[in-house]
Amino acid sequence: MTAPVIMVLGTASSVGKSTLVAALCRIAVRRGIKVAPFKAQNMSNNAAVTDAGGEIGRSTAVQAAAAQIAPTTAMNPILLKPEGQRRSQIIVEGTPWRTLDALDYWQRKDLLWNVVTRNLDRLRAQYDLVIAEGAGSPVELNLKPRDIVNARVATYAQARTLLVGDIDTGGIFAQLLGTLMLLDPEERALVQGLIVNRFRGDPALFADGIAILEARSGVPVFGVVPWIDALGLAEEDAVVLERGVRPSTDGLTIAVVKLPTIANFDDVDPLAAEPGVGVHYIERPDQLAGAAAVILPGVKHTLAARRWLRERGFDAALQAFPGAVVGICGGYQLLGERISDPEGVEGNGGDEPGLGLLPVTTVFTAEKRTVQVTGEALMPWAQRLPITGYEIHMGRTQPLGQARAAVRMRQRNRVPVEERDGYVTPDGRIWGCYLHGIFANHAFRHAWLTSLGWREQPTSIPVDPYHRLADHVQAALDKQHLDQLFAR
Structure with missing residues (x-):
């Protein structure tokens, strides 16, 4: 039997898709589900090496760790490693393929669709569940015709799709409702729920916001996930560095x-x-x-x-x-x-x-x-x-x-x-x-x-960051919706 796919799409880059996929992978493991992450195409210079010597995105390797499995190149079959504003090295199934500028790659994306489907099918044959991640926004209308990572993957797999927005950046209603509006009807029909991510303060204060989102979209809000600090998980790309320096100390x-x-x-x-x-x-x-x-x-x-x-x-x-x-x-x-x-x-x-x-x-x-x-x-x-x-x-x-x-x-x-x-x-x-x-x-x-002169300080017993993340996200999401999402 072919495994079902959960697809996590975001309203933009850096809205927390990668972290939520890691959380869902660990929640699935704790339910006794044999689960694997998947990201058709990743663009990042943060990379990892599999046991077989293949190269994949670092965030996918983190998700595999959350799923308590060894990462493989099937989980991230295409990796773009930028060398400047317009040029990237293209890694296909773990091995350097070509170095291309953005236009050349865009014109070749259709050639790589078979690579995407082949590896997704392989994972679906090996696992009980695959949790796939999109990239950026699924409704960049100029790029959508040759999309090989977002809605096209969801449609191919008939995935149970979640749409995630980042409330910390502002404009959460425009993010979520605007994205839904721009999805094609068959793509929108796959969206089972919305997630409001990175909420600061008491989530109860957003009760009116949930009601507005559900009324305007006709899609349930699965939950409002509070901000979480210092997870200790690798970030997908350098965008996070634009938000400032890491926390400093007096030491x-x-x-x-x-x-x-x-x-x-x-x-x-x-x-x-x-x-x-x-x-x-x-x-x-x-x-x-x-x-x-x-x-x-x-x-x-x-x-x-x-x-x-x-x-x-x-x-x-x-x-x-x-x-x-x-x-x-x-x-x-x-x-x-x-x-x-x-x-x-x-x-x-x-x-x-x-x-x-x-x-x-x-x-x-x-x-x-x-x-x-x-x-x-x-x-x-x-x-x-x-x-x-x-x-x-x-x-x-x-x-x-x-x-x-x-x-x-x-x-x-x-x-x-x-x-x-x-x-x-x-x-x-x-x-x-x-x-x-x-x-x-x-x-x-x-x-x-x-x-360098540092003195080791007594610390508490470290908590598994994946369990901490899973606890955090699971507490924020509606249990009934989660049960439906993970149903086999």
């Missing part, structure tokens, strides 16, 4: 350079979650003042980021910075002596001097490495501490002279290896490596923070 300050086409910025989330640690995203050198450390995160277009740093005046500021300097993936490449892209792997290619803080050079080739890794740290303050993480990169970085590796790799995709990665200065102050997720390793994270 240790860590600056993260907000590079253009920033990627996998959730690497720093475990740092921001620590008591006594404030993480600030910065765009100017003067914002380094008072920071104990600065992190250059992953980036999709390293050469463009290098030019941006020079234009903003970061070269001298980083070279004179007295605290710790860390580079992850693209940030590691930026710390080196030289970055070369002779084949134009990223944009038009080129050759640039690096920041000169580590004696390494990087050359880009067309081969992309996407692997899960286990190993141990080799930094002076973290000798032989076990670490896990994942790599997603296209450059190859080599040390100049005698290597002082930052990490010793023991396994790649569960295959034993004996390799070294990254570079660390003798005093341990400046280091970089390709390992995303390195700060998610508890002992390693605490060792680095301690080396």
Whole structure:
């Protein structure tokens, strides 16, 4: 029997679709349902690596964790990784396909519809339920004719569809009622309920609003979901960074350079979650003042980021910075002596001097490495501490002279290896490596923070963020509507 599909559409980007899908996945698991997430097409430089070495959107991997299953490329068969305003690398079923500008991709979208349906059908054959997520708005009328992620997926699967709006941004009635009005009749007929997301204050104060929405739409409001802080789940894309810096504290300050086409910025989330640690995203050198450390995160277009740093005046500021300097993936490449892209792997290619803080050079080739890794740290303050993480990169970085590796790799995709990665200065102050997720390793994270002067503080026993999220959303949604939604 083919599994039913629940489809979560949003009135716009960043209304909370990804988080609600994760919540629904965990609620389904607690009801004994074997469930999988699905997003036909994702646009994000926050990516994850599956057990088989395929690349998918980070938010889909988070949803798989909520569903208590391993992520696969079938759950996110198409991933667009932006390299600038108009150009993206297209990942199809976990593997780089082509790099195209927006118009070229738009003209090829019909070719990828079979990829979408093939993978959705595969999940529906393997699981009891699939919870699918849309992207952006389903009623961008100029884009709708070649939609392969929103209403077309819902119609293909005859999905039980929910429409989500973000009341915190304002205009909730225009969001929800306007979207319903612009859906085609057969698409609107699939909408079983509305969700008002991110409500601040007492939801009882919105009782009149619910009545208005239901009267005007003829669709029930499943619930009003209150705002929830500090979930500790990876964000889908960098839009969230436009809302300001992460919460600061009076303790240790860590600056993260907000590079253009920033990627996998959730690497720093475990740092921001620590008591006594404030993480600030910065765009100017003067914002380094008072920071104990600065992190250059992953980036999709390293050469463009290098030019941006020079234009903003970061070269001298980083070279004179007295605290710790860390580079992850693209940030590691930026710390080196030289970055070369002779084949134009990223944009038009080129050759640039690096920041000169580590004696390494990087050359880009067309081969992309996407692997899960286990190993141990080799930094002076973290000798032989076990670490896990994942790599997603296209450059190859080599040390100049005698290597002082930052990490010793023991396994790649569960295959034993004996390799070294990254570079660390003798005093341990400046280091970089390709390992995303390195700060998610508890002992390693605490060792680095301690080396900066941080003192570990007693904390309560951590709560599973997926259970916390599921409890929060389930309490806000009508039980009878939920029962109907999950009926098999």
